[in-house]
Amino acid sequence: MKLLRLLGAGFSMSLRRSVAFRINLVFDVLLAFTGLGTAIAAVLIVFTRADSLAGWSKAEFLVLIGTYQLITGLRSTFIDPNLSWFPETGIRNGKLDSYLLQPASSLFLASLSLSSPLGLIQSVLGVGVLGWGLTVADQPPSAGGLLSWLLLVVAGMVVTWALSVLLACLAFWAPKLQLDVFYHSAWQLGRYPTDVFARPIRVILTYVFPMALIASVPSAALTHGPRVEVLVAGVLAAGGAAALAALAWRAGLRRYTGATS
Amino acid sequence: MRTAVLLGFRLRQEVLEWSGAWWFLLTLVVQAVVAPLIGLFVWSAVYPDNSAIGRYYVAVILVTLMTESFEQHTFSERIYDGTLSHELLRPQPVVLGVIGSNLAIRAWLTFLGAPIVVLTGVALRTGFEWRSLVASVPYIVLAAVLVFLWTFMLSLTAFWTNRVHAVVGFGSQLIFLFGGTAAPIGFLPDTWRRVAEVLPFYGMNGLPAEIAAGTRDGGSLLYQVVWVVVLAAAVWALWRAGVRRYTAVGS
Numbered sequence: 001m002k003l004l005r006l007l008g009a010g011f012s013m014s015l016r017r018s019v020a021f022r023i024n025l026v027f028d029v030l031l032a033f034t035g036l037g038t039a040i041a042a043v044l045i046v047f048t049r050a051d052s053l054a055g056w057s058k059a060e061f062l063v064l065i066g067t068y069q070l071i072t073g074l075r076s077t078f079i080d081p082n083l084s085w086f087p088e089t090g091i092r093n094g095k096l097d098s099y100l101l102q103p104a105s106s107l108f109l110a111s112l113s114l115s116s117p118l119g120l121i122q123s124v125l126g127v128g129v130l131g132w133g134l135t136v137a138d139q140p141p142s143a144g145g146l147l148s149w150l151l152l153v154v155a156g157m158v159v160t161w162a163l164s165v166l167l168a169c170l171a172f173w174a175p176k177l178q179l180d181v182f183y184h185s186a187w188q189l190g191r192y193p194t195d196v197f198a199r200p201i202r203v204i205l206t207y208v209f210p211m212a213l214i215a216s217v218p219s220a221a222l223t224h225g226p227r228v229e230v231l232v233a234g235v236l237a238a239g240g241a242a243a244l245a246a247l248a249w250r251a252g253l254r255r256y257t258g259a260t261s
Numbered sequence: 262m263r264t265a266v267l268l269g270f271r272l273r274q275e276v277l278e279w280s281g282a283w284w285f286l287l288t289l290v291v292q293a294v295v296a297p298l299i300g301l302f303v304w305s306a307v308y309p310d311n312s313a314i315g316r317y318y319v320a321v322i323l324v325t326l327m328t329e330s331f332e333q334h335t336f337s338e339r340i341y342d343g344t345l346s347h348e349l350l351r352p353q354p355v356v357l358g359v360i361g362s363n364l365a366i367r368a369w370l371t372f373l374g375a376p377i378v379v380l381t382g383v384a385l386r387t388g389f390e391w392r393s394l395v396a397s398v399p400y401i402v403l404a405a406v407l408v409f410l411w412t413f414m415l416s417l418t419a420f421w422t423n424r425v426h427a428v429v430g431f432g433s434q435l436i437f438l439f440g441g442t443a444a445p446i447g448f449l450p451d452t453w454r455r456v457a458e459v460l461p462f463y464g465m466n467g468l469p470a471e472i473a474a475g476t477r478d479g480g481s482l483l484y485q486v487v488w489v490v491v492l493a494a495a496v497w498a499l500w501r502a503g504v505r506r507y508t509a510v511g512s
Contacts, residue, residue, distance in 0.1 A: 027424040031431060038434040042443035048450055050307045181288040185295045196302050 003108050007115075014081075015117040028118040032073075036125050039065055039191060054195035059137035060223045061193075066130025067222075068191050068215035071153065073123030075160050081114040083164040087171035087178055097258050107249045111165055134222075141222050148226035152218035155238035159213050162241035165249060172252030190214045213237060267353050271361030279369050289366075290374040293329050296442050297321040301381075304444065313476050315385035317445055319378060320397075320470035325442070326374040327367055328405045328465065330412035333429040335362040337419035343509040356413075356500075363409055390475050397473035403485040404469045407461055408436070410492035417496065420503030435460075441467020445476075461488035 019025065043065065047058045056064070083090075090096045090110060099109040134141060141149070167179050190211040194202045206212045213234060221230060279286060301318035308314055336359050339345040348355045382389070415432045419425040437443055440462035446454055457463050464485040471477035 023422070024424055027422070027427045031427045034431055034434055038438050038443075041438055045444045045449060045453075046303060046307060049448060053303065054306050176284075178285055179288060181285070181292050185288070185292040188295050188299065192299060192303065196306050198302065201302075 003105065006104060006108070007112060010113050011115045011117065014115045018117050025118060029121055032121040032125055036065075036069055036122070036129065039069075040129065054193055056193050056195070057137075059133050060219065062129055062133030062136065063223055064133075064193060064215050064219040065191060066126045066128070066133055067149075067153065067219045069126025069129060070123045071126075071156055071160060071190075071214055072187070073119050073121065073126055074157055075164075076119030076122060077117060078112060078115050078119075079161055079164050080119070081116045082111050083168045084180055085178070086110075086168035087175050090168065091171045091175045091256075094258065096256065100253075106253065107165070107246060111161065111168070137223065142225055144226045145222050145224070148231055149218045149222035151231060152213070152221055152234045155234040156214045156218060158238035159210055159241045162238075162245035163209070165245035166241075169245070169248040169252045172255050186211065190216070193219075210237060210241075264354070264357065268357050268361060271357055272364050275361045275365030276368060279365050283369075283373070286366075286369045286373055289329070289331075290326065290370055290377065293325050293370060294322050294374060294377055296437060297325055298381075300442055300444065304448070312385075312387065313474065314445070316387040316389065316474040317470055317476055319382045319385065319387050320389075320473040321442055321466060322374070322381065323371075323378050323473070324401055324404060324466055324470050326370045326378070327401060328408040329367060329370055330363055330409050331366060332359060332363065332409070332413045332416035333419075333425050335359060335366075336413065337416045337425040340419040340507065341423065345507065346509045349504070359413065360409070367405070389473070393475035394473055396479075397469050399482060400464075400469035400472050400485065403482065403489060404465050406489050407465045407485060407492065410489065410496055411436075411461065411465065414492060414496045414499060417499040417503050420499075420506050436462045436465055439463065440465050441470060445471070461492065464488055 040062070043061050044058075046053055047061070051057070053061065096106070096110060099106045099113075102109060163183075167183055170177055170179065186209060189197070189201075189205060193216045194205050194212045195216075197205065202212075217230060217234060221227070297318050300321070301315065304314045304318070305311075336345075339348065345355070348358055381387075411432060412429060415429045416425055418428050422428065439446070439457040439460050441457075446457045446463055446467050449457055457467075468477075468485070472479075
């Protein structure tokens with residue numbers, strides 16, 4: 001409860017800071033529109049040449065892009081402002097020291113205390129595309145499909161947070177290792193169903209760097225209906241990833257010696 | 262001659278500086294190849310029997326690596342932190358330093374990304390013809406100039422706004438969509454294809470890749486040259502207006 005209040009207070013302060021710069025707001029809105037427009041256009045071009053791609057119809061693709069955009073927006077809002085460039089900002093510049101001195105979980109403060117509310121624009125647009133996809137689909141989603149989509153989106157968010165924390169934790173052992181660009185590049189792969197890729201990449205995106213769980217799996221649940229084994233696997237993956245992230249954080253802190261005096 | 266010598270010194274300096282950041286450069290290579298790889302997988306799924314698609318996208322990866330530009334980082338940040346003043350005081354054109362960084366990063370990306378290009382080419386059994394590869398050289402050179410001018414032009418907006426990364430991001434989206442990475446422009450709907458063939462983005466990526474892949478025998482170098490002239494004029498005008506606006510505080 002205390003952590004939720006902290007999250008709310010941090011979001012409120014960030015929101016007030018963001019809306020003070022209106023030109024930036026305009027830029028972010030425009031970029032969110034053009035980014036999403038480009039992604040949709042790239043897919044629509046494919047569907048001028050084929051009726052389906054790797055077994056996914058146009059409507060299913062729109063649902064996938066909407067889901068991907070929703071989670072990307074949430075990541076940009078709540079996770080990236082904290083963990084982007086963590087080796088430099090958190091470890092080498094000593095920002096982590098201030099978190100360790102505050103009376104709250106250092107993992108929470110380092111990974112969720114700041115936010116960038118303008119990122120939510122992407123999520124809102126994502127929901128719009130999701131709605132578009134559901135409208136043009138052959139049949140509306142079932143209640144079970146909707147619930148399982150919601151559960152899997154939450155699981156996907158937890159996995160996203162855990163992956164970001166795990167990447168940040170690498171900085172405790174290798175402070176100069178900067179993998180943000182790599183992470184954001186690999187994130188782009190989540191915009192397409194894993195069925196499109198060759199088998200080795202599909203295996204990596206499902207089990208090693210689970211981008212499949214971010215958008216493909218929830219979208220499939222929404223359009224094809226719930227599957228118990230997928231739901232269980234999603235929840236277990238989220239729980240396992242979060243536990244691993246917390247363990248890595250603890251191990252990293254034991255090794256950390258501070259960067260400021 | 263003096264300019265060439267200065268550029269040579271700057272290039273050497275930048276290559277050596279970047280050699281210490283090879284791990285970061287590798288992540289930039291990954292960033293550069295992801296979009297063409299996605300295009301490759303998507304269009305290979307649509308046309309599984311068309312070997313020209315594999316060849317085209319391998320060429321796109323190579324062209325992308327050889328033409329990547331990061332002036333929003335190497336130049337615009339100097340406007341924001343005020344260190345552009347140091348460059349303005351030197352008895353040499355500021356753009357020399359920008360070009361030096363650009364060429365050094367491209368050289369490293371091409372060197373580090375070459376194994377990916379070769380591996381992808383071998384895995385897809387793409388047979389390139391030497392004649393096409395040689396013919397594509399002038400197109401790739403002009404593409405490199407075009408991408409540099411386009412990115413530098415957008416980076417100059419840092420004189421007026423602190424959202425230069427958003428501006429350059431928008432420019433990159435245009436290259437992705439109309440340049441031939443999202444889809445070979447021959448696959449675009451007719452109207453869009455005609456628009457894409459006129460805009461400069463096709464000359465930045467798709468045209469040299471098509472020539473290298475042998476899917477197009479000859480293209481118009483004039484089309485690229487015209488856009489080089491237009492973008493160079495725009496860069497010159499923006500630079501003059503921007504420097505007049507620029508103010509810095511500090512030593």
